Amino acid sequence: MTPSLEREREAVEKDLAKVLPSASRWPETLHRAMRYAVLGGGKRLRPVLARIACRAAGGDADAVGRAACGLELIHSYSLVHDDLPALDDDVLRRGRATVHVAFDEPTAILVGDALLTEGLLVLARYPQGEKWAARRARVTETVAEAVSSRGMVGGQMEDLEATGQVTGDGVEIEPERRLERIHRHKTGCLLRASVEVGAIWAGADESVRTAMRSYGESLGLAFQVADDILDVTASAQELGKSPGKDAATAKLTFVTLYGVDTARAMLADLEAEMLALAEAVEGPDGALAELARFVVSRRS
Amino acid sequence: MTPSLEREREAVEKDLAKVLPSASRWPETLHRAMRYAVLGGGKRLRPVLARIACRAAGGDADAVGRAACGLELIHSYSLVHDDLPALDDDVLRRGRATVHVAFDEPTAILVGDALLTEGLLVLARYPQGEKWAARRARVTETVAEAVSSRGMVGGQMEDLEATGQVTGDGVEIEPERRLERIHRHKTGCLLRASVEVGAIWAGADESVRTAMRSYGESLGLAFQVADDILDVTASAQELGKSPGKDAATAKLTFVTLYGVDTARAMLADLEAEMLALAEAVEGPDGALAELARFVVSRRS
Numbered sequence: 001m002t003p004s005l006e007r008e009r010e011a012v013e014k015d016l017a018k019v020l021p022s023a024s025r026w027p028e029t030l031h032r033a034m035r036y037a038v039l040g041g042g043k044r045l046r047p048v049l050a051r052i053a054c055r056a057a058g059g060d061a062d063a064v065g066r067a068a069c070g071l072e073l074i075h076s077y078s079l080v081h082d083d084l085p086a087l088d089d090d091v092l093r094r095g096r097a098t099v100h101v102a103f104d105e106p107t108a109i110l111v112g113d114a115l116l117t118e119g120l121l122v123l124a125r126y127p128q129g130e131k132w133a134a135r136r137a138r139v140t141e142t143v144a145e146a147v148s149s150r151g152m153v154g155g156q157m158e159d160l161e162a163t164g165q166v167t168g169d170g171v172e173i174e175p176e177r178r179l180e181r182i183h184r185h186k187t188g189c190l191l192r193a194s195v196e197v198g199a200i201w202a203g204a205d206e207s208v209r210t211a212m213r214s215y216g217e218s219l220g221l222a223f224q225v226a227d228d229i230l231d232v233t234a235s236a237q238e239l240g241k242s243p244g245k246d247a248a249t250a251k252l253t254f255v256t257l258y259g260v261d262t263a264r265a266m267l268a269d270l271e272a273e274m275l276a277l278a279e280a281v282e283g284p285d286g287a288l289a290e291l292a293r294f295v296v297s298r299r300s
Numbered sequence: 301m302t303p304s305l306e307r308e309r310e311a312v313e314k315d316l317a318k319v320l321p322s323a324s325r326w327p328e329t330l331h332r333a334m335r336y337a338v339l340g341g342g343k344r345l346r347p348v349l350a351r352i353a354c355r356a357a358g359g360d361a362d363a364v365g366r367a368a369c370g371l372e373l374i375h376s377y378s379l380v381h382d383d384l385p386a387l388d389d390d391v392l393r394r395g396r397a398t399v400h401v402a403f404d405e406p407t408a409i410l411v412g413d414a415l416l417t418e419g420l421l422v423l424a425r426y427p428q429g430e431k432w433a434a435r436r437a438r439v440t441e442t443v444a445e446a447v448s449s450r451g452m453v454g455g456q457m458e459d460l461e462a463t464g465q466v467t468g469d470g471v472e473i474e475p476e477r478r479l480e481r482i483h484r485h486k487t488g489c490l491l492r493a494s495v496e497v498g499a500i501w502a503g504a505d506e507s508v509r510t511a512m513r514s515y516g517e518s519l520g521l522a523f524q525v526a527d528d529i530l531d532v533t534a535s536a537q538e539l540g541k542s543p544g545k546d547a548a549t550a551k552l553t554f555v556t557l558y559g560v561d562t563a564r565a566m567l568a569d570l571e572a573e574m575l576a577l578a579e580a581v582e583g584p585d586g587a588l589a590e591l592a593r594f595v596v597s598r599r600s
Contacts, residue, residue, distance in 0.1 A: 144418075149414040153413050232413055
């Protein structure tokens with residue numbers, strides 16, 4: 001990360017440790033597991049994005065610091081549940097044992113439930129004070145819709161149907177459309193909402209919110225295309241996990257479907273779109289542009 | 301149920317069918333499973349309670365009809381996840397196959413996640429209009445806190461620790477305290493919050509809200525004590541599930557711990573408390589008193 005993005009990440013990290021219940025508070029094991037799930041590192045992309053978007057739209061990022069953590073709690077819940085034996089059955093996440101391995105499966109299910117609840121709670125509670133109440137309600141609604149059955153959870157369901165892990169409706173769908181639909185929902189919706197709530201906290205008008213939504217939409221897609229490219233080009237050390245897994249498992253990705261060159265061209269187009277939208281909102285070379293470049297060129 | 305409680309239940313039932321996404325909308329299987337989980341009958345105690353409390357505090361129950369459904373969606377999520385193989389491993393609920401049996405385990409996990417999200421979303425979204433915004437934020441925060449790790453999910457965690465399904469912190473605790481703590485959280489918190497949000501929607505002052513909270517607290521406990529008594533006194537036909545299961549599994553209940561006579565005396569005390577609080581809020585023989593009597597004397 002660039003130094004200015006790194007400063008945002010550190011601010012998020014500090015707020016996260018505060019909004020999570022202390023491990024010495026009842027029920028201790030659950031709270032310890034929640035902190036284990038969230039505080040194990042990570043780019044904190046969603047709250048960083050919300051802070052940057054808030055500032056770009058003229059708001060005060062520090063005033064919404066705790067609230068922005070709600071986005072990370074929700075992202076963390078989705079990882080804990082995705083890793084469960086009944087879903088992706090992953091034992092490693094960010095180089096550490098996943099929650100159901102470090103604790104147990106019932107605890108991991110409850111950790112996910114509690115993190116989702118806490119994430120939406122934090123958005124409904126902060127920033128405190130009557131003058132923020134209407135924005136809190138709107139932000140909570142926006143994020144909940146983004147991670148609902150029509151959003152993130154729907155993307156996860158479609159992904160499970162694509163891999164045959166659940167029985168779908170038997171409706172045939174072209175792989176291109178399915179791939180786009182999975183990612184637009186599974187990762188895209190929460191990333192887009194993160195940008196949008198930044199604009200809501202700042203009290204931005206509708207035109208800025210629309211530009212922010214488009215930026216967020218492209219960012220979500222770019223994030224996923226970059227991920228798929230990294231799987232074939234990065235080393236295990238850079239990635240912190242085994243590369244080449246997608247090809248080995250014949251997973252539907254932008255690279256397995258279109259090839260790495262086309263995927264790279266898509267990524268360049270998305271970057272250009274994001275830079276144009278960022279410039280419209282905050283002028284040239286602002287934080288939104290910096291984050292767009294980071295997502296496109298990241299090595300891990 | 302009495303005719304007037306039955307009318308409330310029917311109003312809830314109609315709103316529930318509307319707030320749940322249609323099964324013909326993407327992702328179809330997930331939406332079908334969500335509707336299966338929620339629309340299979342049930343007393344709808346939480347939204348009925350919220351409607352009655354709202355009216356008792358001078359508010360308009362029909363204006364908050366959709367919002368009140370959020371409470372039922374959250375209750376349904378907790379049942380779907382509790383029934384999972386990794387938790388209580390139940391195959392029957394209200395005489396029908398549980399969600400992970402009727403569909404599959406990954407779908408059941410996502411159904412629970414989506415219902416929790418939808419429940420809080422509905423509370424943050426309805427009633428619509430700027431003048432309700434501050435109450436929406438407050439209601440969402442109140443309910444989220446009630447079902448958080450310090451509330452409902454914490455009670456579930458403690459219950460799993462009590463039965464040895466998860467590894468606790470090894471802290472010894474007396475069975476009386478543990479039993480009370482499990483129920484105060486696992487069922488009590490959401491029931492209490494249901495009464496409280498009724499008062500918030502009505503714009504009730506702090507003294508009414510405090511009386512409502514106490515009523516809700518007693519109701520939650522009464523509900524559980526009555527449940528434990530029914531397990532030893534009701535027939536399978538009345539109950540819709542096998543009675544005597546608690547004693548057979550040596551489960552910690554008010555009856556296995558104190559005996560049925562003491563449990564009955566506790567229930568009578570709780571009823572007297574609730575009737576006094578109900579009278580203070582709505583005068584004699586109102587709907588809160590009716591509901592208190594129903595919970596205490598129910599046969600199933």
